[in-house]
Amino acid sequence: SFGLGLVGYLITPGLLKLLGASPEVAVLATGYLRIYMAGAIITFPVYVINSILRSGGDMLSPMLIVGGQIILNLVLDPLLILGIGFPKLGVDGAALAGVIAGAAGTLAGLWVLVKGKSFIRLDLKKIKLYFPRLHTLKETLRLVGPNTVEMLGMSVVGLVIIGIVARWGTNALAAYGIGTRLFMLVSLPGLDLAMATAIIMSNNIGARKIKRAIAGTWVAAGFNMLIMGVGGIILFVLAGEVVRLFVVNPEVVNIGINYLKITVPGWLFLAVWTILRRAFIGAKDVATPLFISFFTLIGVQIPIAIYLPKTVNIGVNGVWWAILVATLGQGIISVVLFQRGRWKANIEGKNNKM
Template sequence: MTVREHLRRIFSSEWEPDLTSGGIVRPLLYLSIPLIVTNVLQTAYNIADTFWLGRYGTTELAAISFAFPLVFLLISVAMGLSVAGSILVAQYVGAGREAEAEYAASQTVTFSILGSLVLGVGGYFVVEDLLALFGAEPAVVAAAAEYMRIYSLGLVFVFGFFVFVSLMRGYGDTVTPMLIMFVSVTINIVLDPLLIFGVGAFPELGIAGAAYATIFSRGVTLVLGLWIMFAGYRGVRIRLSQLTPDLSFGWKLVRLGFPASFEGASRALSINLLLVIVALFSTPVIAAYGIGTRILSVIVLPAIALSQGVETMTGQNVGAGNPDRAAAANRVAAIALFVTLTAIGLLSTLIAEPLVAVFTTDPAVIDAGATFLYYVAPTFGLFGAMYVYMGGFRGAGMTSSAAALVILAFGVVQLPVAWIAAGAIGPTGIWLSFAVSHLVGAVVAVAWFQRGTWRGGDLASDGRLESPSADVPSDD
């Protein structure tokens, strides 16, 4: 059996969950468990970089703390297009309009790649100036800029895979992206120490090695993901004849995706502005902030995964005319996640110092990182509930509501609290701002969703975002 035939057998399963009828828990778990694994694997990129760079040098560890939020800021604009594509695919599939789903997926691939190319090239020339605004030590800025320039030029490979994951998720297939992500992470984990430290024939590249490892591993799996979608073995299919940019459809993607982009950009911007406050303190505090946010990103992965699963279930059920089923999926996911993550958060406070010590041996960093967890970890469940309902808003096409929640929680609440509290009680005030923002965000998200305004967000049937014609181009 050839490699091509073997791969085709892996990805040609005909069984897929019915998201629009029957029970809620089973299809939600089917969507969300692979997403949890995928997001864990995604975070493994950041953990591997943090782990190896922490052993390479404190300057590099602090630099990656600055680089990670800026990376997310660069890709967030283009990420909005992938979210828009995922929502449209979900609603069209729920409405039984497969041709429109394929057309939406193909156009999303085209405009997302174009957007990431523009952002990547533009980002290459401005990253150092942006990093300098944070007020970090010159050595830290120089190291972070080196990482960011490489990452910016390879942004199309990084983002291209995110598009693949989003479109497959909109169709209801989360298993295939999980398998591809495993390949990608394995390549990155193997290359990281080889390129950072210089092992055997590999040169010692330091922080640049972490960037090259990420770009190469993303590029390999992007090629595999595109092959799967062109072949149509699993999930939504893209077609060569439908990749020609359709400016009218692109504008519709932008209209739906801009709030999602703004959501991601606002969250990234709030983290970057928070770094301005963090940078007022010592390098160990900056390093502790980087470690703390990495731990936070791992532990709340179920929140992100269930939010994405709820987004797909909401989208398909709204498209199918089942808003009550969509509401039930949101409610069940929010309650389950609140209970689970609150328990995990309380457990994390009991092992805070050993947990931080996994990433560093510096006593000052361990102490500051443990304090971060004492304040933030008990609110993990609140963060999870907020993110579930944000997924519900996005799935219904109300991406502006999800963006507004992010702005409220992390812009209107967290930043002022961090600034005032840090001036009054030091770094502890920054950690306190996370807990306050999680509480406010969760309360507002629940109250807003229960108003039911999202029930009017059926994009697949109201004609606002349909494909240009009923007879979309086909390769068949």
């Protein structure tokens, strides 16, 4: 966690310039980064803990932990960004809210492990240093390396978007924070579905039952579309009422409503992408998700978010349209590449060696 946070801290300013961020956006994003990366050592472990719990067959605990984080973040974002009961921190407030929520998630996850509330129990007295074999380390890096790069890239893109949104002030930033947390809340069940899909793909590919692996993936995608579709319809219809649960500022409410009205239609495509991304990884194709993420986020979302508001003069809504276009691209491209089936090449190659 410390190493990844340090790397992110060092390379992000250069990446922001490479991505075309203006000096104003770069300053705002760098300020956010300093707080977020400083808290990495207490926020990143929750991802590892949740993965451990899921690998042990416990899907409920990670869902509750992440759900608690999202709700806490939803509450803290407007308070810290707008200065409701706290000093007005703006972009820094968004970062601080994320760190507090992430730290709470890490503590909750450790409590579940140490207290044996799941299928896995962490005995602190038996913890020992473990140095993996070189072959194991290489294989682990081969599989998780691209995923780590992808996640780091997504974090940088997120920083750029936050910096762009901040141009329209703290009200826009607060609305964006509420909107993204609501999305995360609705997409939460899909994360467990996606993890299950990766396991289904891996197990069935190991048993050489490719058709069943593909069928299981599409079933999971259908379920996730249903979940996110229902959640999206509710938020689309009741956008104003839902946003007002967290903030009463009329401008924030209006911006939040626009965010939901514009981005929610893309959630069905994002539901498919969430599942197929893990399906590729389950098939040990880690390059395809990396390509899709970088192309849609860096090649599509950021340029549109930067230039659309300027050319059409639609304000921060241009950023919301950029997010929608990127999610449409993620869904469509992932379906095309999954159907094309190049991910099967590694499997067929391994079978020929057997």
